Amino acid sequence: MSTKPRTMAAVVIAGVCMLVPGPHAATPATTPQIRGMGNAPPAALPPHGYTITKPVKGSDIPVELPFVFTRDEAYVAIGVRKPKGDGPFPAILMSAGNGAGGMPSVERGVERLAPMVDKMVARGYVVAYSEPRNEIPDLYNTIERAENLPDSVSGGQRTLKSSPTLDSDDFISMIQYLQSLPYVDKDAVGAFGVSHSGELIMKAASEITFGCGVPNEGATNEYLDIDIGPSAPRKDNEIQFQDEKVVAQRANKAKAMERIKRVKTPLLIMGRDKDHQQGVFKLTYDWLKEAGKDATWVSFDHPVHGYAFIYRQADGSYKPDPIQEKAWDVYMAFFDKHLKHTHGATSAPKE
Numbered sequence: 061m062s063t064k065p066r067t068m069a070a071v072v073i074a075g076v077c078m079l080v081p082g083p084h085a086a087t088p089a090t091t092p093q094i095r096g097m098g099n100a101p102p103a104a105l106p107p108h109g110y111t112i113t114k115p116v117k118g119s120d121i122p123v124e125l126p127f128v129f130t131r132d133e134a135y136v137a138i139g140v141r142k143p144k145g146d147g148p149f150p151a152i153l154m155s156a157g158n159g160a161g162g163m164p165s166v167e168r169g170v171e172r173l174a175p176m177v178d179k180m181v182a183r184g185y186v187v188a189y190s191e192p193r194n195e196i197p198d199l200y201n202t203i204e205r206a207e208n209l210p211d212s213v214s215g216g217q218r219t220l221k222s223s224p225t226l227d228s229d230d231f232i233s234m235i236q237y238l239q240s241l242p243y244v245d246k247d248a249v250g251a252f253g254v255s256h257s258g259e260l261i262m263k264a265a266s267e268i269t270f271g272c273g274v275p276n277e278g279a280t281n282e283y284l285d286i287d288i289g290p291s292a293p294r295k296d297n298e299i300q301f302q303d304e305k306v307v308a309q310r311a312n313k314a315k316a317m318e319r320i321k322r323v324k325t326p327l328l329i330m331g332r333d334k335d336h337q338q339g340v341f342k343l344t345y346d347w348l349k350e351a352g353k354d355a356t357w358v359s360f361d362h363p364v365h366g367y368a369f370i371y372r373q374a375d376g377s378y379k380p381d382p383i384q385e386k387a388w389d390v391y392m393a394f395f396d397k398h399l400k401h402t403h404g405a406t407s408a409p410k411e
Contacts, residue, residue: 107236109135114167116141116174118376121181123170125163130233132206132222137163138190138234139170140241143181147243150271150399151186152250153234155257156369159192159227166191175378176370183392184400186244192230192260199224200263200282201315228263235270247271248399252391254366255279261327262319262344269324272398274391276330276368279337280344283319285312295336304339304346311343320351328394330368330387331359356394360387 109126116123124142127135136159143149154177156169169189170177177187206225231251239246251261251273258278265273266283281288286301287310293300301307327348331341338359348355360367362383368391370380380388 107233107240109138109237111140117171119174119178121178123167125166126237127163128234128237130225131229132208132225134193134225136190136192136230136233137166138188138237139166140186140188140238141170141177141181142186142243143184145243147186148245148248149184149186149243150248150250150395151188151238151241151244152180152252152395152399153188153190153231153238154252154369155190155192155231155260156254156366158194158256159230160194162191172371173369175372176380180392183396185395186238186241188234188238190231190234192227192234193225195227195256196224198282200226200228201285205229205267226263228260228267231257231260232264232268235264235268239270245399248401250274250395250399252276252368252395253278254369258330259283262323265323265325265327266319267322272326272328272394274328274330274368274394275341275344276391277332277335277337277341277365278329278344280340281337284316284340284344284347286310286340298336301337301339302335304342307339307343313347316347317351320347320353323348323351323353326354326356326398328356328358328391330391331357332365332367333359333361335365358387358390362387 107129109128111124111126113122113124121141124140126138126140128138130136138153154173166189169191173189177189180187203223203226206222206229208222235249235251238244238249248271250271251264253259253261253274254276256279258275259280259282261273261275262278262280262283264270284307286307288299292310293306329341329345329348331338335341341359342357345355345357360383367384368387370378370384370388373379
């Protein structure tokens, strides 16, 4: 089998959309033969994806829609937009909230963020919008990573269904997929996430190293192992974690610091002054600094959760408010600083 990178382009034959080879994504390398099966277990395959390409409304920059191979042998959806040329370019992986909805949700996200992403592409970035599978509540503090299980029925070096899936493993697979693309600088891949997707950046940074990460209001309740049970302060069923001291009392610092000590990725932690979880965001930053990590804190007073993602207006226009424009300047300067030159390692050894 050829290992030359390729994508899959969409071709319609008799009303049926089919995937055919195209020019822009990695293809699995040939794998060794193992007794009892034709190829090595799928976990041995390199990062890869199969892609269709579609236009984006109101933009001359199309989107490539890869199905990316994950740790537990499934494929998940992202939408990749890129500058013209061969690169290699720096890249940013974006995601908002909990994963849900697969490829249709990716396409909606690409459309809603198209004007903002157009600006990022014009700045020289490959930008991917991702949709990991939805998280399994509280699983992250039960298992470390999803694992493929040995075949206890037939024996031999075979793989059966994996253990439960962590959405952070999907996110890691997407970062590694971007690192594998021939037009991406593998040492200059960053991540940009809102809310739970900001937490995914922290989880990923404890397992691998990438160019930089920007969690915007990263809800790191699982990552810091915070007790959010019935005794947690609430108002109208919404957790009230504005006070960092309250959060610290309910967090498992020993477990959180064990995760934080493995982080090698520079991080910009973005808070929101009046957010009900501002104490969580600030505690994440403070414990990163306590551990001697490369972390920066910034917070803005904005009425909208996830303000850093600047969506189209209802009429399709792009109208960031003054605070969003200030935030844009801050996080794009951070990306420029860390991604517009190459880095060394792309994996973080555990200490």
